[in-house]
Amino acid sequence: MFATATRNFVEEVDPGGLLIPVRSPNDSLTLLTVVVRQKRFWFWQKPKHLPTDFTLNDILTGDTIAPDVIETDFIKYNGTYSDNIQGTMDANFIHSNMNMKGEESSKLQSSFGSLKKDEVDVRKLLQDSKNRVLDMSHCLIQQTRKNRQVFGIVKERIVTSQPCCVIEEMQQTGQCAGTLSLCGPKSPKVSLKDNGSLSKDSNVTMEIRTNTTLAYALIELEVKHDGRYELCLMSNTKGGFEVDSPGKEGLQGVTGASVLKNPEISRLRQEMDHLCGHFQLLATLPASAKSSLLQHITAVLEDRTSLSALQSMLDQMLLDKSADIADVPLAHKENIQAVLDVLVESEKGLAKTERSTTVLRAVHLVTSALDELTSDCLAALRVCCSADVLKIMELLVKCVSASGESPASGADLAVLTEDVLSNIEHLFASANVTLRRDSDAVRTEINHKPGNRPLIMCIALRGLYSLAH
Known part of the structure; x- marks a missing residue:
């Protein structure tokens, strides 16, 4: 609080x-x-x-x-x-x-x-x-x-x-x-x-x-x-x-410690391609595990303190350190425990040397991106966490990291409610990405500013989509 x-x-x-x-x-x-x-x-x-x-x-x-x-x-x-x-x-x-x-x-x-x-x-x-x-x-x-x-x-x-x-x-x-x-x-x-x-x-x-x-x-x-x-x-x-x-x-990262300054589309696509194995791993989980992770991670988004607590717990697990669930805020303790239970089950039988591509690291990647979002972005994202809306936002993510024109059409966006559509536009705008609807096409334009906001948003949205489908 x-x-x-x-x-x-x-x-x-x-x-x-x-x-x-x-x-x-x-x-x-x-x-x-x-x-x-x-x-x-x-x-x-x-x-x-x-x-x-x-x-x-x-x-x-x-x-x-x-x-x-x-x-x-x-x-x-x-x-x-x-x-x-x-x-x-x-x-x-x-x-x-x-x-x-x-x-x-x-x-x-x-x-x-x-x-x-x-x-x-x-x-x-x-x-x-x-x-x-x-x-x-x-x-x-x-x-x-x-x-x-x-x-x-x-x-x-x-x-x-x-x-x-x-x-x-x-x-x-x-x-x-x-x-x-x-x-x-x-x-x-x-x-x-x-x-x-x-x-x-x-x-x-x-x-x-x-x-x-x-x-x-x-x-x-x-x-x-x-x-x-x-x-x-x-x-x-x-x-x-x-x-x-x-x-x-240098900081640990997917490609070293360099910071993306005014990231170009090609650099963004390179980073997302480098991370694709994590998203594929999440997508191939059993349906029950994916559903549980999506449900409980979405619930944790309601409270910034609980999201940070979950992130801290995952940090400790990656470092092979013990983390006490008793220290987690009461608001979403059950949701955090449910996420940890799925991860513990997925880690069974794996040696420490095999953990670089485990579900734990993949979920840690997604929650790390979510934890970097501002509070108003988390509020907007919670409204957009249904499977159908996540599918459209995944198409927009491909648009951001590819040619700039989305496989999603103007008709796809037209079926969304005004509330959901305004939240999507706010979410992308906060990541320095402008959405433009031209008749039957949707285009994106990255407003080049210092920082990694487009990359962070793409990771968060693709991670949630991987759990939803």
């Missing part, structure tokens, strides 16, 4: 910028707090930042640094995010019929009020850092260096200036009615009727104290053999330890 609120906040005030949302109110970040940037599995994933209990002064030798702090008013922020999903199903059989209706609505209100920004005077920090040396024997440096991770220090933070709150309201209602009739030549006609309803409401308020950090920005450190360090002042300059070669420092 707090993590969702801060992530929404950053997406609104600094999209694609340097601000990093705080995941927990327990993260008591101050200026010069040391934060570790952790490697991810796919090169297009945003790095995971892990705040530590140490500051720069804790790992320095000699005198401490007393930074000059600039405090300014930032903005006044109050945000409300709401979703509303409705569904009906009617089934008629020879001797029975069934009618089901469901509706779910949720609202997250973040009333942060007036916020302020604390910022280190970088020029003075640069001066104070000249000829300073880190204590290379410090346990934090030893552990970070061993795992080839990267140090950063907090240079600015956005904090609350007054007590405030985050309010989450959820309402779920459902109705089920059915009739069963039995009759035979030697028995009287029997008719059974059943009606049922389900209603669930929740209203949670989280009070946030003054001076709570909501988001922060980092300066990474480039550390030399002898402990001397330099501040990486440019946003495109990455830190690391001198003992790491460029090859080792």
